[in-house]
Amino acid sequence: xxxxxxxxxxxxxxxxxxxxxxxxxxxxxxxxxxxxxxxxxxxxxxxxxxxxxxxxxxxxxxxxxxxxxxxxxxxxxxxxxxxxxxxxxxxxxxxxxxxxxxxxxxxxxxxxxxxxxxxxxxxxxxxxxxxxxxxxxxxxxxxxxxxxxxxxxxxxxxxxxxxxxxxxxxxxxxxxxxxxxxxxxxxxxxxxxxxxxxxxxxxxxxxxxxxxxxxxxxxxxxxxxxxxxxxxxxxxxxxxxxxxxxxxxxxxxxxxxxxxxxxxxxxxxxxxxxxxxxxxxxxxxxxxxxxxxxxxxxxxxxxxxxxxxxxxxxxxxxxxxxxxxxxxxxxxxxxxxxxxxxxxxxxxxxxxxxxxxxxxxxxxxxxxxxxxxxxxxxxxxxxxxxxxxxxxxxxxxxxxxxxx
Amino acid sequence: xxxxxxxxxxxxxxxxxxxxxxxxxxxxxxxxxxxxxxxxxxxxxxxxxxxxxxxxxxxxxxxxxxxxxxxxxxxxxxxxxxxxxxxxxxxxxxxxxxxxxxxxxxxxxxxxxxxxxxxxxxxxxxxxxxxxxxxxxxxx
Numbered sequence: 001x002x003x004x005x006x007x008x009x010x011x012x013x014x015x016x017x018x019x020x021x022x023x024x025x026x027x028x029x030x031x032x033x034x035x036x037x038x039x040x041x042x043x044x045x046x047x048x049x050x051x052x053x054x055x056x057x058x059x060x061x062x063x064x065x066x067x068x069x070x071x072x073x074x075x076x077x078x079x080x081x082x083x084x085x086x087x088x089x090x091x092x093x094x095x096x097x098x099x100x101x102x103x104x105x106x107x108x109x110x111x112x113x114x115x116x117x118x119x120x121x122x123x124x125x126x127x128x129x130x131x132x133x134x135x136x137x138x139x140x141x142x143x144x145x146x147x148x149x150x151x152x153x154x155x156x157x158x159x160x161x162x163x164x165x166x167x168x169x170x171x172x173x174x175x176x177x178x179x180x181x182x183x184x185x186x187x188x189x190x191x192x193x194x195x196x197x198x199x200x201x202x203x204x205x206x207x208x209x210x211x212x213x214x215x216x217x218x219x220x221x222x223x224x225x226x227x228x229x230x231x232x233x234x235x236x237x238x239x240x241x242x243x244x245x246x247x248x249x250x251x252x253x254x255x256x257x258x259x260x261x262x263x264x265x266x267x268x269x270x271x272x273x274x275x276x277x278x279x280x281x282x283x284x285x286x287x288x289x290x291x292x293x294x295x296x297x298x299x300x301x302x303x304x305x306x307x308x309x310x311x312x313x314x315x316x317x318x319x320x321x322x323x324x325x326x327x328x329x330x331x332x333x334x335x336x337x338x339x340x341x342x343x344x345x346x347x348x349x350x351x352x353x354x355x356x357x358x359x360x361x362x363x364x365x366x367x368x369x370x371x372x373x374x375x376x377x378x379x380x381x382x383x384x385x386x387x388x389x390x391x392x393x394x395x396x397x398x399x400x401x402x403x404x
Numbered sequence: 405x406x407x408x409x410x411x412x413x414x415x416x417x418x419x420x421x422x423x424x425x426x427x428x429x430x431x432x433x434x435x436x437x438x439x440x441x442x443x444x445x446x447x448x449x450x451x452x453x454x455x456x457x458x459x460x461x462x463x464x465x466x467x468x469x470x471x472x473x474x475x476x477x478x479x480x481x482x483x484x485x486x487x488x489x490x491x492x493x494x495x496x497x498x499x500x501x502x503x504x505x506x507x508x509x510x511x512x513x514x515x516x517x518x519x520x521x522x523x524x525x526x527x528x529x530x531x532x533x534x535x536x537x538x539x540x541x542x543x544x
Contacts, residue, residue, distance in 0.1 A: 019424075341478035343457045348480075351424050359456050373458070373477060402429060403479055 002298040007383050010035035014383060021353030024388045029173055029332055029379035030357050031223045032204055038226055041286035045279045053278055068278055071285030078288045080209040081235050085267040089281045092232035093200040094123040096219035099234055099271060100196055101127035103244030104165060110136030113162045118144040119172040122362040124198045128167060144369060148175040148324035163193040170202035174363040175324025176332030185215055194240060200224050205303060205330045207296040210235050227287030231280030241267050248273040299382045303331040306380045310389045317396055323375055331380035340403045342376045348399035354392055407499055410491045411507040418511035427512050435483030441473040452524060452531045457481045459528060463535035469494050470539055472532065484516055484525055492532050500536035505529050
């Protein structure tokens, strides 16, 4: 049974005060908070198993290796990848995207097209721009509409035999829109293009099935789903991962080295050069366990309820405008008060102990579309409450009064 | 008045307030009274980098003293720049170069001094001092 008060007890940080007020944490889309079970897993690793993995003959090293590889299996099971070697552990979403972008630089040529969406985070724009500069390929953009949804008829016009790659986020970080990735993947595959889905914002809310989606690459960060920072996943179909060259050279990723020639290790080690974030990988597994114990259906239902409640309450404030009004969205509300800068609102909310994000959310093209400098973004998680939303609404009213 | 005198005056004014709300309200009011920059100087090259909000600053030398004008699209940021400009404006470049900004801490706005703070108070101070260094070089 989903009981938010019980769940909150798992998160020690939720009982702290900020500026003398109880913390209201609504910056979950930037990073999620960490439950005690995950913190314990970090302590347990360093207290009992800390050793380098994959190369030691001693017991500690073998135990640490086992834990790390068990975590990979948990991640594989969670995202339903066909093989565990299709799960590459990276430092996070940005690293995962760069790894793929780098790999494609030897596969693209002038005249090829890459399609991204207008809703992308900068980390899913810049690597592809760099890739286009290197290869002479052309970057094309699926436009968005006023509701913050991708215009699919425009996508149909953009896609052609020249399209080699399509990159779209599963859910927009700035607006919360859930994109029709099933349609995008199907269309892209019809012309033989590969698809990378940035799942950083989706992984805290839904449980993607990479095989059912038939997606070529899917990338996430652990810290968005109750895990630690500095670790993430690149899922890639075996055939694609075998086709891509290694990203970084170093230990772990080799089979044999002489000064004449090096042969690379098999998947997944080919892409995991150097000592990995061992604790991070293991604890990523613990975070997945934690979230599955709560259950993604329960999480989605509860968060939708919070979203509906907050939307209704915030819209009672005169002059408040919500950006991103798709019917198909997650628990993210991006908004502004008329004639008031989002930075000012965020500063007053912080004084009240309420953590929100302000600015362009690393998605400047979206802000340019709406002709605004940025927004205030409140993003809700399954451990937030309606009482906290009431505090936000009161805080926004106070900010409006002080700043008008 | 010297920069130190003005800063002490500002400390006195802020000491009347009991809580953050009153302090912020006063800062916002100071922002509203900021000597506004002439529109022609609100150019991209006059924007101070490192601010989440936009801040434009213009400096002019009159009788060996620097007069600053500024604007921002965020009102709290405007209040902070107003406080800074009040203490630095109509002063000799050398005094501006030598001045410190410890008074910001004393008026209860310490959180804005953090280098990671998105409003870029640190960048603002740096920019005002850069103007002072440039004018000082002209005087030498």
